[in-house]
Amino acid sequence: MPQLAIIGLGLIGGSLGLALKEAQLEGLEIVGHDAEWGVNGRARKLGAIDREARHPAQAAEGAAVVVIATPILQMREVLEQIAPALGEGAVVTDTASTKRDVLRWAEELLPPEASFVGGHPIAGKEQSGLDAAEVSLFQGRPWAVVPSVRASEQAIKTVESLIALVGAQPVLIDAEEHDSYLAAVSHLPLVVSTALFSLASGSKAWPELAALAGPGFRDTTRLASSSPDLSHDICLTNRENLLHWLDRFGEELRRFRHLIEDRDAQEELIKAFAKVQTARDAFLRAPPERPRAAQAVDTMSAGERMLSFMVGEYVVRRTKEVERLLKERESGEAQPRRKLEDR
Template structure:
């Protein structure tokens, strides 16, 4: 891929991570970002300029984005839509515009109205964090994540191949999908779960008059509501942009909750257990990293003695047997509330060898 100029509008966690990944693989690319503030310093952009990720910060779309071969819209969905009309009159004939929003239908509608279908390919990297801002960006944030691309009816194979190649540079996995199918899918597996998560938090808050619930909250509650720490403004934009799909799946969820309520009220034990059994069977069938296109994670979970140097001892045992550690850390969740050591290895043979070796040293290993 020859050296090109890439422009960013919006530069937080996702935009910054994409920029870092591109710069790492293609240091010759020119990366510029737009700052609409003229009377203050944008901390995110300043950090990216200082660390060499960005080549330039510009206050003029007309002057600098007319040079871009690729433009990434990385702000909230409604903001991204507003920038389309400004870009229409300044982009090069061969320029490609893409976005990173989790709603595609509204963007495609706006693109069609503006006559930009020859330039636009929707994008949605399915990765992120409750943390925000460029300071939390990483070149590896998108590693092994699905990156959905939603071409228009006028997208050429050459354009799509170019963007797929760029997505691959971020170590994400490109998936091609229709924009409406995308919005229904994300409503079901992302947007409505966020609404449910926020509802659970608000439910507890409304009944937690003395703060006891918050003080004792752990395990499952924290796991299922972690996503409620995301930006409220971002979720307002998402909900307004994907309203129809979200409402459709909220109604489905309400119907299922009502069915469970009726079964529990009538003490119908078979129906109650079927409710949980059906959920368990489907949840257990959801592909893990050992299935599908995402590479398997080879990991070991083990108890650890509460003493100085305990982690170093484990690392030494593995290293002395030529077992390389990919990642290591303590995790706490509902399954392991007291905390366990998680060790990630590079391959299955190393994982099996590590399990056998650590058991020889009388460590407790958890099979998952």
């Protein structure tokens, strides 16, 4: 039976399992592992996985596709743990919010017969953990695809099919671009949201401020409720890019501060607000599209493509296993015959 493993069953891993089960791929078995006590059983009862694994290596054994959905700084250890268990042609992907370090770890630790295709679903919410998982989390959302230099074309297509299967849109990008761009539109907002709430809640007047805080404050500080582990790992693994955008944000704040302070710059101030309002409204109506390379027409569905690969890998492994068993049996039968001939 074709097998897919999910290691890490929090918001992203749990939602991925639910979405794959919703797709009803015939014959696909989803094996899951989470290091937190009790999560594996809850994930199985929730319907996100079919079978529990006690260790990452146990989950990866026999899997055609392995998805690592743990916190970023745990991924190096997971890659090290699953490496000996990976079969020939196995595809490994991840869901980390930063990519450069993860690809470096994969290059260092995974066997050459496995393909690593980095991934990052641009989806989520401030709540974390399996209890926050939802089947529609990835619907219509971009999902970055960041292949390693050794990844096969078939492995890349398999990951893209997996992404399409859960309703997301694959976006092919390299690790450096990914980390630089996400620092601006994801990681900077996380830090700014946290800093704003820290500033307000640290004021002596916080009880009065809180009583008057409306939807604007709640929306702007929503990301401050993100997992502290996730926030910490992002800052640590994307430090240079994040510092760059923090510096640029500081410059923009100083520009607005100058316009507010200068009584003779009121026309410029309203123009600045109007320009940004127009740009953001246009973005919400129709975000600018990233140029895409021309792709060959493929009449197979995402599910068919993924299952085709997984079934193929399963057949190859089973064939080799049978051949090995037959050789062992022939070897075992030959030894008694030689002993009889010696007599």
